[in-house]
């Protein structure tokens with residue numbers, strides 16, 4: 200079929216601005232390939248709290264469940280961050296959505312662009328040629344374990360819990376991806392301290408023989424935080440638990456020098472969500488300076504997921520064309536830059 | 551008094567080699583300043599397991615309790631890492647020692663050396679002038695919470711728990727240090743997800759008014775992992791919980807380009823332990839290539855702790871002299887390098 204129901208959640212900060220450019224791009228794709236995307240908008244995040252008191256209203260959740268894919272912008276608002284007593288937070292909306300839709304695998308490709316390599320904080324010889332795919336478990340671990348704060352603030356706890364069923368599917372996914380790439384899979388854990396990490400290691404060891412062509416190795420998370428900066432090229436596919444994945448994938452996202460370009464996919468058995476890696480970046484809101492490329496490339500990942508690979512390639516080519524021709528936002532070129540809207544239109548037109 | 555009882559735990563890998571050079575340096579100090587250091591050696595880590603079955607034998611623990619300070623080398627052995635079923639691990643020895651001695655504050659200074667700045671994986675303009683002091687909580691959190699693995703491997707958990715008493719002392723320490731430096735303290739946490747992080751934030755907020763000259767700010771750990779690479783100069787003093795501190799301080803340790811130079815102190819109310827940040831580095835064991843400077847600078851931190859500030863400065867000056875004159879191990883100069891032993895002797899002789 201050529202008809203797809205897409206739930207669109209612009210969210211907070213620069214979310215709405217970058218999402219608008221993805222829609223533009225998808226409309227261009229629809230025209231050429233004769234697809235029909237039906238976009239239905241939903242509220243989530245701080246915006247949803249301000250309007251409904253709930254960071255993930257039921258209608259939004261139902262909308263997402265009923266759609267073929269979810270396009271998401273960004274979440275988060277500084278007014279909540281420094282208030283330890285806030286009972287409702289924008290992030291709860293995103294966490295609940297991940298959990299309810301069972302989006303257990305967060306996939307973050309880190310590719311570097313030759314023409315942008317000098318934007319990297321790392322030296323050219325260290326970063327050049329880096330190409331990493333990170334698989335972060337997204338619906339278990341310390342994010343979703345039991346948590347408690349004693350009412351007087353005497354103590355608090357968060358439980359990191361993993362069952363083998365939480366781990367097995369994403370490990371298979373990561374092995375499969377490694378098999379299609381450079382055939383190296385690195386499990387990042389803290390197995391010298393944590394029981395949950397030892398369970399991850401055990402499961403990876405058990406699954407490894409099913410993928411004899413892939414070399415599995417292990418790295419402690421503290422060492423991984425160092426190796427990403429010292430020698431990122433050593434990595435091919437990484438698989439890791441939720442919290443370590445949050446930290447490591449964000450660290451990885453900046454070494455290329457262009458976080459404004461990095462997309463992500465969060466995949467479950469029934470649903471999938473696509474979002475740029477950059478957050479809500481509230482300081483940039485409304486200024487027209489946000490880079491729409493990460494959101495547009497997230498839309499490309501969505502097209503892949505919908506098995507519209509040709510269309511996805513078309514989007515990526517158009518993005519590359521814009522970058523090569525320096526038709527970019529100010530984060531990538533301070534001398535001559537274009538607005539969010541201009542860059543989005545350039546990419547859509549080139550399609 | 552001029553008499554000090556020092557427990558010496560060389561540990562695993564390159565630990566014994568670098569510790570030997572610290573002892574050389576301290577002996578030189580003892581001669582000049584007319585101090586008497588009584589060094590008593592203890593077993594710990596993989597070595598202790600091989601010899602006694604216990605990574606921290608009782609005699610070692612008693613020795614440490616009875617001494618004025620503990621000098622420690624490194625811990626860890628690859629034969630344990632990939633064995634999820636090992637019941638006894640070298641790391642347990644170090645963790646138990648930290649807990650038993652109540653070494654709640656792990657302090658890691660990150661200074662950059664002008665003559666070594668080109669060793670950094672980061673571009674010169676990003677790293678130059680970076681000077682950070684990290685305070686990592688060391689005896690609570692997920693390292694020491696309840697942990698369990700279901701015997702069949704169906705699930706596992708690790709509990710991250712903090713009481714306010716675990717947090718308050720190190721927060722005061724960090725504020726005091728910030729007051730002596732550039733007056734900025736950053737709490738690194740994940741308060742948008744974890745209850746324990748919100749407790750840290752609340753306590754920092756409550757304590758802040760006692761240090762009106764210090765500016766307190768907050769950063770999510772995923773963002774911190776990015777900011778350390780993008781703009782490390784923005785940090786002065788950092789305070790954080792155990793696991794985040796493990797990851798963030800290791801990441802910080804490589805951005806200067808010379809992890810072989812970085813010391814650390816682990817301080818409690820009654821005891822203190824000093825160790826280089828680099829681990830046991832088993833591949834280098836016995837080759838005479840390990841950089842002894844991190845261990846020697848850890849001995850300098852020990853002298854400061856023993857209120858022998860003049861002697862500590864003398865050690866640091868001698869180290870700087872060796873670095874300026876390129877009398878260094880191969881990690882810092884591949885063209886002409888000296889052995890562990892040669893560098894240690896050079897530093898000791900110059901004192």
Ligand SMILES: CC(C)[C@H](C(=O)O)[C@@H](O)C(=O)O
Pocket residue numbers: 274275290293294445742743772
């Ligand atoms: C907003 C926050 C809860 C979220 C997370 O920690 O998972 C974000 O950092 C991410 O990585 O998507």
Ligand SMILES: CC(C)[C@H](C(=O)O)[C@@H](O)C(=O)O
Pocket residue numbers: 391392421625626641644645796
């Ligand atoms: C050896 C290991 C248990 C230890 C830790 O994680 O604390 C080490 O990485 C450190 O930072 O001292």
